[in-house]
Each structure stands twice: as C-alpha cells, then as structure tokens.
Amino acid sequence: MYSLKIIFYFIVIKLINAQVLWYQPEQIHLSYGETSNEIVVTWSTFNDTKESIVKYGIGGTILIAKGYSKIFVDGGSKKHLQYIHRVTLSSLTPNSIYVYHCGSHLGWSAQYWFRSSPTVETWQPHLAIYGDMGNENAQSLARLQEETQRGLYDTILHVGDFAYDMDSENGEVGDEFMRQIESISAYVPYMTCPGNHEEQYNFSNYRERFSMPGGSESLMYSFDLGPLHIISISTEVYYFMNFGIKPIVFQYQWLEKDLIRANLPENREKHPWIIVMGHRPMYCSLTDKDDCTHHETITRVGIPFLHWFGLEQLLYNYGVDIEIWAHEHIYQRLWPIYDYKVYNGSYEQPYVNPGAPIHITTGSAGCKEGHDIFNSTNPEWSAFQSKDYGYTRLKAFNSSHLYFEQVSDDKDGMIIDSFWVIKESHGPYKFSNMDWATMDGLRLKTFH
Structure with a gap:
C-alpha cells in the first residue's frame, strides 16, 4: 500500500503536468x-x-x-x-x-x-527554388541552411509539397517541418504555393501555417521582386474537384486580371520578367503515369473533355517568360515550348529571345518517396534532365538577363546545369492569338 504522502505527491505532480504551458515562440x-x-x-x-x-x-x-x-x-x-x-x-x-x-x-x-528589399531598379535578387522537400530525407536542407545564413539568397520559392504531410500525426509532422526550415525561413521570405500533399482538410495546414499575400482564404497571389513579377497559383484546384469547380473559375479569372495588370506598359517596364509557379507541371517525360505524362495535361488544356480554363494558352498569350513547377522528384529543363512545339530563339541560342515560355521542373529537394524515373527516350522538347537531389538558383540581373543553375546535393553542391535567358523585349509572343481586351477598365496595347 502506498502511503498517503506518496499518493499526495503523485496527485500534485499530475496536476502540475496537466498545467504545463507552452508560451515559447x-x-x-x-x-x-x-x-x-x-x-x-x-x-x-x-x-x-x-x-x-x-x-x-x-x-x-x-x-x-x-x-x-x-x-x-x-x-x-x-x-x-x-x-x-x-x-x-x-x-x-x-x-x-x-x-x-x-x-x-x-x-x-x-x-x-x-x-529589407532595395528600392533601386538595379537590384539583382537571388532566389533558391525547389519543391517536394519533406520532413524525412530533406536532402537539400543542410546546404540551403548554410547558404541562406551566409546571405546568398534574398527569397526562397518552395513550390509545394512540404512535410509529407503537415497534417500527419495530428499536425505534429507539420510542426516538426516548420521547426526544420526555421534556420532558412527566419532569415529570408519563404514564399510558397500548395501541392497535392497539402490537400487534407481543404488545405487547412497550408492556409493557416503560411502567411502569403492575399490572406489564408486565397491559394494564389503575386508579388514584385526587382525586375521580377512572380505569380503563385494552385494547380491543385484542377485535381481535387471534390471542393467544386468554383476555385478553378475564381483562380482563372484572378490570374487573367493579374496578368493584364502586369502587362500594363508602366508595370512591365518596372518588372519585365513574369514568372509563374505552381506545383504540378504541364510537361514531363517520366514513367510514373502522372498527369504531366499525358498529352492532354489538365492544367495545360483545362477540364477534361470540355477544355475549359486551360492555363497554357493563357500564360502564352500574356507573354509569361518562365514557368516553374515541382511534384515530380526530378529536375527537368525544357526548350521554349507551346502546345508541344519548340520555339527556340535560334538554333545556336535557344534562350535568346525565345518564342514561348520556358518550363523548369524542380521537385528534387528531398522527401521520403525517393526519385522518379525518366523515360528511356528523351523527347525533343526536353533540354536537360537529372534525378539528383538538389535545387535551383535564379539570379535576376536586369530587364534583359536571367541566370539559372541547378545544384546537385548528391554531387556535394556541384552545378550540373546552368543557362541564361536573354530577352530584348517582353510581351505577347509573336504567334499569340491574343485579342487584347478591356478588363476592369484596363486597356492593354500590344507591344513587342
């Protein structure tokens, strides 16, 4: 039999533990x-x-x-x-x-x-870009932490799929992931878009944990960074139709309005490069049978059979320069492409005055699901591909020059791919069938 004194102490300890308070940020x-x-x-x-x-x-x-x-x-x-x-x-x-x-x-x-951000027009922001990192096997995290604290980056773009999954273990996996990235995200703005692994409870962990422009009720937003106008969208509205068609329609209308404003001459002069990021790519050459392996990719052509609200033509018509994706656990750079046709600037210099957007898939930061596998034959529109773990860097030099490079964490930080994008002018592409319209009182002029 326990003495009354021991029982008393046991009750006191239980009461104290029940009142543990966690105020520490x-x-x-x-x-x-x-x-x-x-x-x-x-x-x-x-x-x-x-x-x-x-x-x-x-x-x-x-x-x-x-x-x-x-x-x-x-x-x-x-x-x-x-x-x-x-x-x-x-x-x-x-x-x-x-x-x-x-x-x-x-x-x-x-x-x-x-x-804080410079206001001078000569600012050359330096970004790290990746998706699909994960709480387990966050392969690129240590190198990104070190480089961020050395002051290498001004901004991070995390293109969906964060913790695998933030809702797991009743949200505790999400807590651990947010603690892991603190040594990056407490030093530079950590800008995001939702991926398929954030879908649970109508993306509630994503909406509540991150503070993106536009508020938690919006899964899309845009912001300006030196010469860059960056637009973040949710590709997931096309794949989780259990939440209805309204999110697709709302995003499409919002996106076109944002592109119209970005193309106003005074805005495109200040921020000439338009970059769109979303989680699931329109093109890929992999064996996993994901939607991007199909010719009629939903985000590319729109809702199946009806082909409503497709994004490829919209982004092409408004002269989007770069499209960044993740989801596939690889790195893949495409030649300038629209509707499966390559529009290189020239044979010798494909990214000098390209005739269509340039797609980059960078979903190899880590995660417990491992690598995806490329097809045995490389399609003509694929310029470079790698399944190494790693991430992408972007340096925006000015209104005419962007520089990209791919870091391989498997190869101890080696640069395995690099290229320049050079444009003498920005706007709708030469063969765009865009009929400039008036929307919300904004009339655009075609300019080249």
Missing part, C-alpha cells in the same frame, strides 16, 4: 506582405500569450510592432491546437539589415536578422 518564418517593402513575421505557440510582438531595429535602435494570433486546430482525431501569430513590419528602410526577435512578455524567440 517556435516555427518562425518570414514572408512578404502586400508589397516587398513589408515583412510578415509568423510563429506558433501552444498556449495563448494574449499578445504578439516583434522587437526589431537597425544598429541598436529598437522598434516594436504588434499583431494578432489565431487558433489553429488540426483536423485529426486529437484536435492538435496551436496559436499562430502574425506581425507585419511596415515602412522598412530599404536594403538594411534588421535584427529581430518575436514573442510576448511570457517568452521570446532567439534573435534573427533579415535584409
């Missing part, structure tokens, strides 16, 4: 606000701190910004609960290094830093 990550001159700091706590504060500054000065928190309950059986905090830092001094930490009077994070 974690899963810290940055993103752009409604402009690239705003930074949104997002983090999680597992209890309500009643306040969301970022202390930040340059050279010893301390500024304070306050935001809000929102309860997020994962849809799993345990109803895993956390408070997701968001604070917007506005009116930042351009091209300056800010030191910050976040939290509340109940607990603060470690100190981090970020560089």
Whole structure:
C-alpha cells in the first residue's frame, strides 16, 4: 500500500503536468506582405500569450510592432491546437539589415536578422527554388541552411509539397517541418504555393501555417521582386474537384486580371520578367503515369473533355517568360515550348529571345518517396534532365538577363546545369492569338 504522502505527491505532480504551458515562440518564418517593402513575421505557440510582438531595429535602435494570433486546430482525431501569430513590419528602410526577435512578455524567440528589399531598379535578387522537400530525407536542407545564413539568397520559392504531410500525426509532422526550415525561413521570405500533399482538410495546414499575400482564404497571389513579377497559383484546384469547380473559375479569372495588370506598359517596364509557379507541371517525360505524362495535361488544356480554363494558352498569350513547377522528384529543363512545339530563339541560342515560355521542373529537394524515373527516350522538347537531389538558383540581373543553375546535393553542391535567358523585349509572343481586351477598365496595347 502506498502511503498517503506518496499518493499526495503523485496527485500534485499530475496536476502540475496537466498545467504545463507552452508560451515559447517556435516555427518562425518570414514572408512578404502586400508589397516587398513589408515583412510578415509568423510563429506558433501552444498556449495563448494574449499578445504578439516583434522587437526589431537597425544598429541598436529598437522598434516594436504588434499583431494578432489565431487558433489553429488540426483536423485529426486529437484536435492538435496551436496559436499562430502574425506581425507585419511596415515602412522598412530599404536594403538594411534588421535584427529581430518575436514573442510576448511570457517568452521570446532567439534573435534573427533579415535584409529589407532595395528600392533601386538595379537590384539583382537571388532566389533558391525547389519543391517536394519533406520532413524525412530533406536532402537539400543542410546546404540551403548554410547558404541562406551566409546571405546568398534574398527569397526562397518552395513550390509545394512540404512535410509529407503537415497534417500527419495530428499536425505534429507539420510542426516538426516548420521547426526544420526555421534556420532558412527566419532569415529570408519563404514564399510558397500548395501541392497535392497539402490537400487534407481543404488545405487547412497550408492556409493557416503560411502567411502569403492575399490572406489564408486565397491559394494564389503575386508579388514584385526587382525586375521580377512572380505569380503563385494552385494547380491543385484542377485535381481535387471534390471542393467544386468554383476555385478553378475564381483562380482563372484572378490570374487573367493579374496578368493584364502586369502587362500594363508602366508595370512591365518596372518588372519585365513574369514568372509563374505552381506545383504540378504541364510537361514531363517520366514513367510514373502522372498527369504531366499525358498529352492532354489538365492544367495545360483545362477540364477534361470540355477544355475549359486551360492555363497554357493563357500564360502564352500574356507573354509569361518562365514557368516553374515541382511534384515530380526530378529536375527537368525544357526548350521554349507551346502546345508541344519548340520555339527556340535560334538554333545556336535557344534562350535568346525565345518564342514561348520556358518550363523548369524542380521537385528534387528531398522527401521520403525517393526519385522518379525518366523515360528511356528523351523527347525533343526536353533540354536537360537529372534525378539528383538538389535545387535551383535564379539570379535576376536586369530587364534583359536571367541566370539559372541547378545544384546537385548528391554531387556535394556541384552545378550540373546552368543557362541564361536573354530577352530584348517582353510581351505577347509573336504567334499569340491574343485579342487584347478591356478588363476592369484596363486597356492593354500590344507591344513587342
């Protein structure tokens, strides 16, 4: 028989453990606000701190910004609960290094830093781009962490499929993934789009954990970065029709409006390169029988049989320069392509004044599912392909020159592919059947 004293201590310990409170900030990550001159700091706590504060500054000065928190309950059986905090830092001094930490009077994070965006037109942003990293076998993570903290990148583009899956283990896998990327995402804006592995509970883990422009109810947004106008879309609205057709229609209409605005002469002069990123590619040459291996890829031609809301013609008509995808666990670069026809700038210089968008699939950052396998024969529209784990770098030099390279993590950081895209002018392609229309009072002129 236990003594009454031992039973008393046991009850006290149980009560204390039942009241453990978790106020410490974690899963810290940055993103752009409604402009690239705003930074949104997002983090999680597992209890309500009643306040969301970022202390930040340059050279010893301390500024304070306050935001809000929102309860997020994962849809799993345990109803895993956390408070997701968001604070917007506005009116930042351009091209300056800010030191910050976040939290509340109940607990603060470690100190981090970020560089605010320059406003000068000569800014040459440097990006790391990848999809399909995963919580397990995040092969490229260590190299990306090191390069980010050395100041190599201004922005990260994660093109869908994050933790495999964020909702797993009642959301705890998502927590662990967000902790893993903190050594990247707490230092540079971590910009995202949803992938198929985020679908559970109507993409709730994706919507709630990330703070992208446009708010959590929107799976698409755009932002400007130096000479780049970057558009993030959800290819998943075409593949999860259980959520209805409305998301497809809404995104298509939103996308065309955004492309119209981006093509206004004053906007295209400031941000001439239009880059679209979405998770599932329109083209691939693999053995896995995914949709991109089919001639009538849904995102390319639209809803099956009806061919409504296809994206390829829309992006071609509005002169999109680069299309970035993931989903397939490989790296594949295409020649300039539209409707399975190659439109190289010339035989000697295919990416100098190309006649169609350039597609890049970069879905080999890691993940537990391993590599995909290329077909034994390489189609004429495929310029380069590799199944090495790795990621893509983009350097935007100016209005006429972009530079891409592919890093192989399997080969200890070796550059296995590199190429320049050079354009003397930007706009609709020569053979576009675009009939410029007036939309929302915006009239465009054809310019070459």
